[in-house]
Amino acid sequence: MNIRSITLSLLISVAAISASAQSYDDPMSQALMKAFDELLDEDPRDPETLVRRAGLYYAHQDYIKALDDINTAMKYYAPDDDESRYPAYQLRAKIYQRQKKYEDALADLNTVLKMSPQDYGTIYQRANVLYELGRYPEANADYYLMLRLNPRSQDALLGQAKVAVKQNNLGTANDLADRAVAMTPNNSEIFIGRAAVRDLMGNRQGAVEDYISAISVDNESTARALSHLVAMSRTDYPTVMAGLSSAISKAPRTGMFYFIRAMIAQGHCNYLAAIADYDKIINENLDSYPGLNGALAECYYYLGRYDRALLNADYAISATDENAFYYVLKSRIERAMGDNQAALDAADKAIEKSPESIDALEAKALAEIALGQPAGASIALSEAAMVNPENPYIQILRGWVLGDFRKQAANSERAYEMVLDMDFDFDNVQSLRGFALLSLDRREQADNWMERILDTADDFDGMVNYYAACYYSQTGMTERALRCMETSLEKGYANYHNWTKASEANINCAPLRSNPEFTRLLDKYSHLFK
Template sequence: MNLRKIAISLILSAGAFGFTASAEAPNPMKEALMKAYQALLDEDPHDAETLFRRANEYYLRNDYIKALDDINNALKYLPEEDLDTRFQAIQLRANINMMLHRYEQAIGDLNSEISLDPQNYVAVYQRGTALYELGRYPEAKADFRLLQQRNPRSQEALFGLARVAVKENNLGLADELCDQAVELSPSNSQVYLRRASVRTLAGNEQGAVDDYILAISTDQENTPRALRELVEISKTNYPVVIAGLSTAIRQAPRNGMYYFIRAMIAQGHCNYLAAIADYDRIINENLDSYPGLNAALAECYFALGKFDTALLNIDYAISATRDNERYYVIKSQIQRALGNYDSALSCAETALEKEPDSNEALIAKALAQLRLGNSADASVCLSEATMNAPEDPYLAIIRGWVLKDYRRQKKNADMSFERVLDMDLAHDQIKSYRGFALLQLDRKEEADRWIERVLAITDDYDGEVNYLAACYYAQAGNSDKAFKCMAASLEKGYANYYNWAVNTEADVNVEPIRKDPRFSALLKANGAIFGR
């Protein structure tokens, strides 16, 4: 797999790094089919065959609640003598209940399936899995052993028995069973993902990381999932992921893919100096050639506040490919930091010409327009971006900030901040930005309780949570707490110098405390993480 594909996989799988995959585009044929089903059911709500078919379509769309409703009605109206269709409907309902984690209900249907078809391998495996999830380990073990009797080479049986062994605290047996499963198909990446899940269950994160890396090196089929799992582990145990990748690099020092993954994960955790070292290694030793390497270097140097070096790298990336919409967004950010606002606006507009629906480009354009004094045009851009992403809390915060501070439209600004509070987000996550919205709405006591709870329950794995808490307290006028959070963030390695020293956007920044002598003292004391 080349580095471009690895980059796309990381971007789409690494929500922790602030990227979001686009929703799947509607399929006109499928939509027409659903309308046809609805028309038939409008004529006859008891049409069991149509209910069954629509339930299956909902199931394929992962819309399990609607699928369950339809299949329940289908079974209600299906003739008792139509045994074949009823059997298929029971199978479908069992699958739906498994996906909904309604294991007790699933077991009832699986028992019916197995009574009608005792050799049904899949149903026995599903029942064993459901029993395991319910904590009924002896019964689960019996089903997995039954699978093994029917097929001595069954990986499903081996991994099922391994999971039970972990729950029985027999970790040695779990390892042995997993290794037996791997030996059956060592050239298939899926087997390493499955062993990794058992190792994670057993608390062996280092072993799980090694397996995810093996999955990536074995074939391309499961690379996105393996990358996603590495990113998830890095959230709580960054050192073990980096250690695993470093071991892989020592064993295959000419494999640019490993350097790239390590660099992307380091960059995602704001460890920019380590990321730069790996990106440079790939380029300087000709391990791979991909414009995204220079774009990533530009992002790292930008975060470190080294804007001229960032500009050189992004210009190279732009010149090396036509697929460069996002690179123009990065260049717009760099030019804005350099004070070249006309150029920043031009770059954002070029990005929008290439990708008109890019919210990153719309925001970059709005921020450049603000610097040029065009707050009305900036507001229009942000309104368009909000229509594209109505559930993005930070975007609502930016829009409210522009309406309040630049457009002097307090009522509209408050509506934007209220929108943040209405979003269907976990309230106690820092990136719900709930406290920042409450602060703007003069609900400071609620806002203070929010940030205190976030800090109390969140494992701040790379300092970003404490950085945002420092922003909150700086904006709230509590400089002592702001500096306490700043010190904690820097200690954890949050090396985004641009955010610390330059960023003034959206009242989500530390600008109010930058003139305090404690601020420059903390940055100086932690200069090593910025390469200063």
């Protein structure tokens, strides 16, 4: 697999995750939904159509509507006709399982298995539900039943391995997982399954090796394996990077491994390491793809090396027609360099290519503000908010533009209030809740939010303490802000642009920049940037 296909698989998987939840934009889903609606207009009591529509809702992760259709269908089946209800019970159990309502799922699965005691898929589903309920002996019994029905069931072996881990039989768990892999060692999915067992055992190095094997074996599970590696890097960055370095030492001409390592390093603000790997791929002709130059442009931008960033962005733009985001990058770079008209021109080109791009609309708005055109900025941000009403940063920017530049205090407050209404975990710093509260003069609540995040969040790369430095600098708590800044730098937060240049809304550390301690800290940690 080359780097382009890796990147595409990542984009496809991310798009699927974001679009599948309650989105029916694809033509097939629209056609099916229209057909179901028409049938139900003719006969709203048709249980089979209700169940089929519930299946479409389920496929799009719209579990509340799916469950409502299933429960409605159940009322319209003939009394005591459990056989007709069979598919409804199966689907409802899946919905309950997704909602983590395991007891409800178990009840429906037991009903299905009374009608069809050897339904392999339902036995597997019940085993997994029993496992989630902590009823490990019963789960194991179902996994054994699966093996009697299919002696080569890898799902059953991996299920037994997970049970063995929970029962502290680690040697047995390891043997069972290895047996599962030995059956189909050229199938990527089985390595992902064993990685889950190894991670459960605390063998994170083995899990990383399995995810890398999954990527190497075939293309089928690349996106999933990469997403697991990225998630694991948030809690155990050194182990993930060590595993990738080991893979590189065994296959030093495989550009894919350098790309993955660079991508994860970049995600952790380790831009110098990411640049080294991207350059390795390009300079040694391990692969060729405009996205490499796009990634370099982004890294150099964050390091404040805008000339190099612009060169790479321009190359990426010229190398492909699929360049909307590269124009966004160019816009950000041009604005950082002070050429605000060029920034606006680049943002407009990005919007031409991708009219609903949040990044492009944000870039346009910020360029308009820099040019003294707040009305245009307000329009662009309103369009972005319509595309994604649950984006807190866009609403913060809207509140800032409406309040500071357009003097529309009531509209500004409504934008900040929208941030408070969004469904984020309280300890998610990227909810920006405290910054919205601060703009609404609700200081005590804002302080409580920031303090709780610092007490509870896992700041694996310094980003949380960067936001804390911004927050406390905005509140005038300079000493606290500088302490958070040092903690952030200690953890490796190497976004030099954010430290020295970012000035949007109240999410920046601009008030610190005239303080000698700010300069001293940047000098002390200059190895992160140079």
